[in-house]
Amino acid sequence: MDVPAVPAKVDPDALTAVLDGRWAALRRDVRVRMAAASFRETVGLDVEAHRAQVLDQLRKLATTDLPGLGFDPAYGGGGDVGGSVTSFEMLGFGDLSLMVKAGVQWGLFGGAVQLLGTARHHERYLRRIKDLELLGCFAMTERGHGSDVQHLRTTATYDAATGEFVVHSPDADAAKEYIGNAARDGELAVVFAQLVTGGESRGVHAFLVPIRVGGTTAPGVSIEDCGVKAGLNGVDNGRLRFDHVRVPREALLNRFGDVAPDGTYSSPIESDGRRFFTMLGTLIRGRVSVAGSAGNAAKRALALAVRYGDTRRQFAKPDGEEVAILDYLGHQRKLLPALAASYALHFAQEELVSKLHDIPADAPDEEQRELESRAAGLKAVATWHATSTIQTAREACGGAGYLAENMLPALKADTDVFTTFEGDNTVLLQLVAKGLLTSYKEFFADLSPLATARFVAEQLVDAVLERSVTRKVLERLTESADAEVLFDRDWQLRMFEDREEHVLDGVAQRLRRAGSDPFDAFNSAQDHVLRAGRVHVDHLVLQAFVSALSRCPDADARALLERVCDLYALSTLEADRAWFLEHGRLTAARAKALTAAVNSLCLALRPHARTLVDAFAVPEQFLAAPMLS
Known part of the structure; x- marks a missing residue:
């Protein structure tokens, strides 16, 4: 299958400029500081030695302005919420123990004092917390x-x-x-x-x-x-x-x-209930930081695996030349869709951090709840992505990836708990789905015969409209050439949006048909609820990637990112082909074409794999694995 044109060569710095986004200057500054610091590998350290090393690094970090970015300027802080979260994310490139301990000290402990306390607490504690005079x-x-x-x-x-x-x-x-x-x-x-x-x-x-x-x-x-x-x-x-x-x-x-x-x-x-949820809502910075740090750990793993795949050779062609393992489609299939997802999640994270930074203190409850829901969903998807991607990267490096000296085992072990701390991912996706269901609250507030009749009637109308829309989609799929449809951005967005709306409607209908016991009703539909949360986040992530494309000034970089976005969209659709086939959104022939398109994108992007991971600008000291020497 023909893939839209990809430039022959792209400057990774042009991609880095897009990735660094709103807090580009801060990211550059943190990279310089990380590169200047002596990196002490944790391999072979016992628990006490590792703890001592992390505390020593934390004290050095406290001498910079980074820990105070999120604190009130009245107490020596920078008043930069987005910058604070971004600086914590950047620590995700290195020893994740340092990132977590810094997050506990300045994000959770310090953040709770600042956001839940009042002037008497701020005056007594914030400066001491920022300067690490008081550990908490x-x-x-x-x-x-x-x-x-x-x-x-x-x-x-x-x-x-x-x-x-x-x-x-x-x-x-x-x-x-x-x-x-x-x-x-x-x-x-x-x-x-x-x-x-x-x-x-x-x-x-x-x-x-x-x-x-x-x-x-x-x-x-x-x-x-x-x-x-x-x-x-x-x-x-x-x-x-x-x-x-x-x-x-x-x-x-x-x-x-x-x-x-x-x-x-x-x-x-x-x-009491609203007060409780308002209080917890102020503490979402930690959840946002975990999502970003997980994303950076996944980027580091991909950088290691792609570099290894670019140089490691196995089996010879008929002419006797051994093949770089990244030239095999199977290897590309392992790494490149994950790489595309890392890009997509990065842009979604950047968008989330900007929303967190910009939301006013007196924002309406609805706006605050939407932010909390987005933070919950992205944290769940980003940490699951990190877990699966790091495992895939380890496998892609074979036995070398299993050696502690090559860093992947520590990344795998350190990020494993990310899926259950700062909110268990399963619970977080339910939170997302419950937020989405608020648009159906009028149907659940009144169980009278009249309300039931109205709900059934409206659902019947929706079903008729849905069949009409599905016919139109299928007609377009049948009439159009593969590339014209599969690489059409509007079509991709509609597929994600249609899936989200259909799944959410299905949840509402299941809950409406359930019995009068609220627990049984929700529990019997929990699988559907979790799916609704997940497909909603997938849609948000694709929208964020598409939005980022419009901010890319370099034509070649944008052309390459367009194809990376295609790979994210189409590999996500391919992974859920069963749903799209079951619900008439894809024909069998088009489902096969989808797989062919993903294969073609992997082949087209393979020459740019190293460029795409170099664009993450992971400090080189965190990529100094012996397997790459």
Whole structure:
């Protein structure tokens, strides 16, 4: 199959300029700093040595202006939310333990103090947190409740007689689990607990609780080291329990809820539920940073695997010349669609970070919820992509990829947990789907016969229209040449959009037909719900890639990116051919043509594979694998 023209040669710097986007100057600055720093490989380090190395690197990082980018300028910060997230993402090119520990200190711990606290907390703590004079923890997850934060069991009961909160872990399930900075270095923890005052629970709030004083465990606090993990062993994860630990009333981070000296509770948000979700919504920076860091880890793995595939030769042609393994279509099939997806996810991430940076503090709830949903969905898809891509890269490098010295095993181990921290991906996709279903809320609010009749009637009309649209799509597929349709950007976008709308309509119908038990209704459709979340994110990612194309000033770079975008779109459609065939969106002949188009794109992009990974501009010290020498 003929592929639209690809330039003979493209300058990778022109691609880097597009990738670096809005925070290009910051990305260049971080790369220079990373290149100047001595890179100490973690291979062979024991847990304690690795932790010590990461803390040393964290202290050096604290001497720069990067950690303070996201903090209020009044306390020495830069007031640059997008720049702060971008700088954390860039750490994803190196030792991911450093990225995670920095994220805990300045993103989660510092971010919670800034976003959930008020002036009294900011004045006392923010500058010390920024300068690493005070190391802290973000103690949310419990042994019995990870994703279900609303039902945490740790309590903070107000004692009006002393003006103190009593923080307590009532049982083993209330132990704070997997808390970064807790096992070794942390002094103060932001502890999420059920606030109880006047005998009434007001839901989960955040409290500042000392866990060490002068290097010694604080009274009433129990700290246990989580020990050796599958990866990220430079991070000192620990378990925390509290035995009636008393903290002053001012320890409550009181932006969204406060307790007066007499125990009276007050909040600018009347609903406990809405207050809880508003509070959590302010903390999405960590989730956004994880998505970006996962993406950069995947880029590093692809850079290693493509460079290896470009030089490693196996089996000879009839003329006796051995073939570079990246010249085999099977090898291209492993790496190039993943490479295209990395580009697509990068542009989606950049768009998300810009939205996070630009959203005003008084944004309407709907706008804030949309941002949270997008962050949740992109984090899920980006981290799953990193997991599968790094595994594929490891396999593509054979036995060399299994050697620790060649970096891929550490990348695989360190990113594995990304799919379940900062939100379990399965739960996050449900959050995305629930947000999408708000457009159907009128149908679920009223189960009267009249509402049911209206819903069925409207769905019947939609079904007729859908069959009409499907006929038109099939007619165009039949009448048009392969290249004219498959490489038509509008057609690609319509296929993604149509799939999203159809799947979401299907979820709504299944929920409407379900019984009166809300749990059973949702649980019986959970597979469909998760699919709705995933296809929505796929559509957003393609839209972001298409939008990025319009911002590319270099004609050759844009022409190459057009084909990379084609590969992302068509390989995604190919992976879901069964759905498109089942629902009449593809004919059998066109499904076969889709595979032929992906093959042709892989062959056309193969000469540019090295250019495409070089454009990521991963600092060379993080690509110095012996297998490439």
